[in-house]
Amino acid sequence: MDFTELSLSKTKIYKKKLLNNIQNFKKILSKQTTFMAVIKANAYGHGAVELAQFMEEKQAADYFGLAQLGEALELRKAGIETPLLIFNAVRLSEIDSAIENNISLTVFSAELASAIVNRAESLKKQALVHLKIDSGMGRIGVSQFSEAYKIYQILNSPTVTIEGIYTHFADATHRDPKNFTDEQFKVFKRILDQFEEKDIHFNLVHACNTAATINFPEYHLDMVRVGIGLYGFNPTSLEDQKLNLQPIQNVDARITHLKDFPAGHSIGYGRNFFSSEPMKVATIGMGYADGVPKALSNKACFRYQGKNLPIVGDICMDQIMIDSSKEVSLKVGDYLSYFGDPADGYSSAEELAQLINSSSYELLCALGRRVDRIYE
Ligand SMILES: *Cc1c(COP(=O)(O)O)cnc(C)c1O
Numbered sequence: 139m140d141f142t143e144l145s146l147s148k149t150k151i152y153k154k155k156l157l158n159n160i161q162n163f164k165k166i167l168s169k170q171t172t173f174m175a176v177i178k179a180n181a182y183g184h185g186a187v188e189l190a191q192f193m194e195e196k197q198a199a200d201y202f203g204l205a206q207l208g209e210a211l212e213l214r215k216a217g218i219e220t221p222l223l224i225f226n227a228v229r230l231s232e233i234d235s236a237i238e239n240n241i242s243l244t245v246f247s248a249e250l251a252s253a254i255v256n257r258a259e260s261l262k263k264q265a266l267v268h269l270k271i272d273s274g275m276g277r278i279g280v281s282q283f284s285e286a287y288k289i290y291q292i293l294n295s296p297t298v299t300i301e302g303i304y305t306h307f308a309d310a311t312h313r314d315p316k317n318f319t320d321e322q323f324k325v326f327k328r329i330l331d332q333f334e335e336k337d338i339h340f341n342l343v344h345a346c347n348t349a350a351t352i353n354f355p356e357y358h359l360d361m362v363r364v365g366i367g368l369y370g371f372n373p374t375s376l377e378d379q380k381l382n383l384q385p386i387q388n389v390d391a392r393i394t395h396l397k398d399f400p401a402g403h404s405i406g407y408g409r410n411f412f413s414s415e416p417m418k419v420a421t422i423g424m425g426y427a428d429g430v431p432k433a434l435s436n437k438a439c440f441r442y443q444g445k446n447l448p449i450v451g452d453i454c455m456d457q458i459m460i461d462s463s464k465e466v467s468l469k470v471g472d473y474l475s476y477f478g479d480p481a482d483g484y485s486s487a488e489e490l491a492q493l494i495n496s497s498s499y500e501l502l503c504a505l506g507r508r509v510d511r512i513y514e
Pocket residue numbers: 176178203225306346347348349363364365366367373
């Protein structure tokens with residue numbers, strides 16, 4: 139094919155690697171532990187519909203986790219039948235559509251609980267909910283048993299199924315002797331015990347994100363909620379030997395123009411880079427609108443066949459300039475790599491993120507919709 143027909147930027151997403159990552163997690167779970175695949179934010183940029191269809195077909199996940207109702211509806215519209223839980227707040231006007239589509243809601247206020255009960259009664263259809271406890275994360279959720287119990291009493295109606303109760307850990311990436319995760323679990327456990335004293339039991343008690351699933355097997359409980367791990371990243375400080383996770387995508391951008399500059403030539407907006415010697419510069423068809431943070435300007439490299447080629451000048455919205463002097467064989471139409479699986483010769487997203495005080499999560503989610511997703 140004529141190179142001018144090729145994607146300006148693309149990411150190859152390897153479903154087999156996703157399946158491997160899931161299987162590796164399942165090796166560290168007990169048979170009874172329910173596996174939730176967290177595919178919020180378009181599956182951290184990888185494409186939620188495509189990956190959900192694949193996981194459903196392979197029966198790889200028991201549950202999918204989303205942040206917002208719109209994300210869950212997108213999956214239902216695509217025919218996904220797996221149970222779905224929304225972690226974030228919903229608009230009161232969205233409750234009907236959650237109930238009609240069998241989407242579980244997270245409840246953390248009496249107001250929301252009453253609205254759900256009212257809507258379920260008038261629709262004559264079961265609403266599905268999970269109670270959210272804030273045991274120390276400091277975001278949504280109630281922190282006191284009295285508040286949780288009040289919400290429980292409102293929800294405790296024939297038209298509402300209280301499927302579960304959960305909390306979220308703030309700092310499970312390491313496991314020091316005096317870690318905050320243990321403290322959070324104590325807060326959560328005390329609330330669970332107080333429910334038990336009233337003879338109230340929950341089917342799905344859950345707490346662990348990826349980091350806690352790896353670092354705190356004693357807190358797996360009934361279900362784990364694995365996000366970043368699905369996509370091949372281990373956020374813990376533990377050396378990733380046992381788990382053997384692989385990043386599931388490789389991101390590349392195409393060279394659109396190549397040219398030689400003399401020494402002393404400025405490149406890009408603001409003229410923040412000057413060539414110190416004659417230089418061969420490639421322009422590629424990807425920029426900050428595609429998710430390459432502008433902060434990486436004059437800091438990070440793209441790669442060609444494992445060789446690092448520095449970004450020169452400020453990253454533009456749609457284009458980036460790369461010092462390609464070291465690669466005489468490069469041609470217009472060749473691809474330079476952004477991040478991906480180190481085993482395939484790519485930089486890791488984590489390594490790039492560290493240059494700018496960001497995270498693998500942020501770089502993955504930032505990948506824009508103009509980057510063509512190609513599934514294998
Ligand atoms: C995003 C999220 C997760 C997944 O977190 P990872 O660190 O990506 O595994 C789990 N639970 C909740 C409530 C979340 O918001």
